[in-house]
Amino acid sequence: MDTAKLISKARETRDSSIARVEPPLAPLPASLPKNVTRIPDEYLTARELEITALDAPELLEAIRDKVYSSEDVTRAFLRRAAIAQKLNYGPRLTSYIQTNCITELLPERAIERAKYLDSLPHPIGPLHGLPISIKEHHGMRGCSTNGGYVALIEREPDGDLSLNDVLWDAGAVFYARTTQPQAVMHLETSTNIYGVTLNPWNTDLSPGGSSGGESALVAMRGSVLGIGGDIGGSIRCPAANTGIYGFKPTPGRICSTGTIVATSGQEGVIATKGPMSTSRSGLDLFMEAYLSSEPWTSEDTIAPIPWRPVTLPPKLKIAILWSDDIVTPHPPVTRALREVSSALQAAGHELVDWKPEAHDECWAITHSLYYEDGAACVEQLLSRGGEALLPLTEWLIKDNGNVRRRTAEEVCALKVQRNAYRQRYNKLWRSTGSGSEDSRMVDAILSPTGPGAAPPHGNAKYWGYTSQWNLLEYPGAVFPVTTVDQRLDVRDTGYVPKNAQDRFNYELYEPGRYVDAPVGLQIVTRKWEDEKCLKILEVVEKAMGRK
């Protein structure tokens, strides 16, 4: 295999797709600020800015009411996505010169689709005319999908893709495919094919991963609704890092058929797809639109559970996870927890502290189960493409101490341990109802999404605040809370780290490294309580004074 040639081919596919966006973009400046979120203001038309300022339900309404055509909307987002892509170049970022959030735009087919939808007398479904961006390894009908592996660059074009096909039938316009990291298993986003994806709020920082192409694009408002996937934090971490909304539902609610992963058949921890959006309403919209199609009638891997109405008690009982007792969150995260708690308290809700139960054990089980084969499948695929392990891949499968080749018995023993841990945690949650005045269980946990805001590139090595909920299969919704404040979020110079992971995280923090970095938090509910999770997010945001 000619590795360099394949990589060129993939980049050529990307670059030519961006070059075909019309009208062509004016050249971007040679030098860019670290925070590039406002750059589109200078390059888009007033009308394009007006369109791309709207959130998903507003766009749908505007298309329905013929304020804009789907074509208008699609063209605006293609242009804005192209800018988001180009912004990630820049002379300052020499080592990232080839990086970006897009693997491919789909201008011709998107415009054709939009025109077709515009030609119809009535909306064909709840997403009629809405441009939706998709993480590359999820696949795209008629396109080739490489999943971030050089070895797969010339793969046959995709056929049926269960989730995409549902969105299509609901009226979606597919126009952008986004980057993921090597092995789709970093909480950052870089591959040997496309390089590093940058955080638009501060290009020195990671937009997170593995759905970091989506998070960067959505944060740039180059997309209002994107589809990511999550097995250890891959929707929630990038959402938090870029100040957007993201939702990881309970596995078994959204179909994954067609997605490229190296670890097929490894089912110790189950990945799930989910929405990433500029707004909370985008998450609701996606879940309702998808599940209203009754996707289980065609895909029996998902449970036949419609998007159920939820009635919440007027007074919620929210538990705060201040720390998981392994890695203490950085000051801006703790401040965000405090701010949201205060708002909740002021709104009359009951707050309790969440006592984490053996999150270190959960981390060990989770990371051990990611690769039942010691990640041989990943190494083989990388080696077939003639490409090197990137540092975070090296860390994940070699250095973090949990991944190794195991016998079938050892894998089974891990699953027994996992099942027992799940049961224990479920009991822990249920026990929050005993002994309290009204015998009411905790409704949700307010949890950090990570041990800090978006990290400087190459440092996302603690997944515990998200992967915890993957092993337990609890839904998690991430929402933006604040940004790092140079004055308020000073380093705690007296802090004594508890262990090596904690020390690594502690030493990483210096407010000056995190200028403009968003901080997002996470609402976690019990398994299957997906509807409740998003409903509580609404209550929390209302308590915060948002709409």
Added chain:
Amino acid sequence: MDTAKLISKARETRDSSIARVEPPLAPLPASLPKNVTRIPDEYLTARELEITALDAPELLEAIRDKVYSSEDVTRAFLRRAAIAQKLNYGPRLTSYIQTNCITELLPERAIERAKYLDSLPHPIGPLHGLPISIKEHHGMRGCSTNGGYVALIEREPDGDLSLNDVLWDAGAVFYARTTQPQAVMHLETSTNIYGVTLNPWNTDLSPGGSSGGESALVAMRGSVLGIGGDIGGSIRCPAANTGIYGFKPTPGRICSTGTIVATSGQEGVIATKGPMSTSRSGLDLFMEAYLSSEPWTSEDTIAPIPWRPVTLPPKLKIAILWSDDIVTPHPPVTRALREVSSALQAAGHELVDWKPEAHDECWAITHSLYYEDGAACVEQLLSRGGEALLPLTEWLIKDNGNVRRRTAEEVCALKVQRNAYRQRYNKLWRSTGSGSEDSRMVDAILSPTGPGAAPPHGNAKYWGYTSQWNLLEYPGAVFPVTTVDQRLDVRDTGYVPKNAQDRFNYELYEPGRYVDAPVGLQIVTRKWEDEKCLKILEVVEKAMGRK
């Protein structure tokens, strides 16, 4: 470990529990017919016969209306269960002299429970006062559970048991625990602890397995509702073999927490519990009562799906699986398929032939996935108890060609193959809607439950007609259709077997070996269509002229 002493202890527990049933039973005759189903008529009082002739919903009604007390009902079933147990002895059956369907009766606690329930002013739940029998390895609060393994005979008494606890809260009376085979993985029922369980319709035949204690007990009307479990046919095969009703739901609808299995952590094929009953109404009753408790609020391993109402079209489209193209069913099974088809046709339903797709591949995947560790877990447990592998265990884990120690990669590859097979079969089912006049998919498959009626002991070596639906996770409901007819069900002397499995099955058949053997068939629907499965069973039975 003193194997013999442990076995004696377990048998002593059983025998003394039966001896404590009051009033004591008159001695049974020294010589019994092969068909022992009518023997209770000679040993029970008229009132006991009246009670035990009722099905589950009738008993509940009678208890609610104070026609009988729960204590009356419980005492009657304890006595009838004790007879069912003793009948399985007999001088003719010297090699089975210690065999039976009961591992333990619970006279004192059952009577105490019944009296308590009788003392209450109102029913506490939908099963108020109903005696329910439970397969031993499911466990029983406060009792020791050995799961058929000598090594576990002195195990600590059980605590929480999710399903039992729900039934308890619904008002059930636990009074009988029933046998299962070694490793809980034969489609017959024998262990080194309790010996062989016999089929009450013809004691030369097996009642099936692994829930063969339940099937023998229910067929004797020593129970009207029992709980079995199924990973390859273990509810459905024994139900068909003994002329009772049995239902294997989709995995994920009934909680298994607390059940003893050697293969914990092996999740290639998921077992599920389910009801076995004297009546179809018993199956409905169990599913409704269990799911109306919303068990998912305490056990998050099960999907939050209530027992949903189903509306069927007036004209069903039923596919008949005449043969799986591997093993041709014996003549009485084919006749049963013909009889039910004719009844369905006469009632105006549409019939089509089901074309089996690669059931041989499914068999190989399924049997390979039963033991990811090559069954080392089973051998270790047997060896710890100092007990020998019984012939059907030997066949299952050594001789059937699929079980061997595999690497983690090989196990993953099997799961990939399984997932692809599931998807293929799902497409096959969906394709039944294309090209037909009304584009309607097949509603259900009418399938054999096994390649013949209940086999002579030691011959249940083809599981394909049930295990097929385990791998696919399709629900299956078994109902009695006919019994082997010496005149109609002659051997097809011209038949040329297709392969070794087919030859083995063909050579087994001689009508004279199957006197009085019941033949049951199976209604199979798509994954998650549990409600539809039982509703279609109702339609089928009505077409057969039943109520």
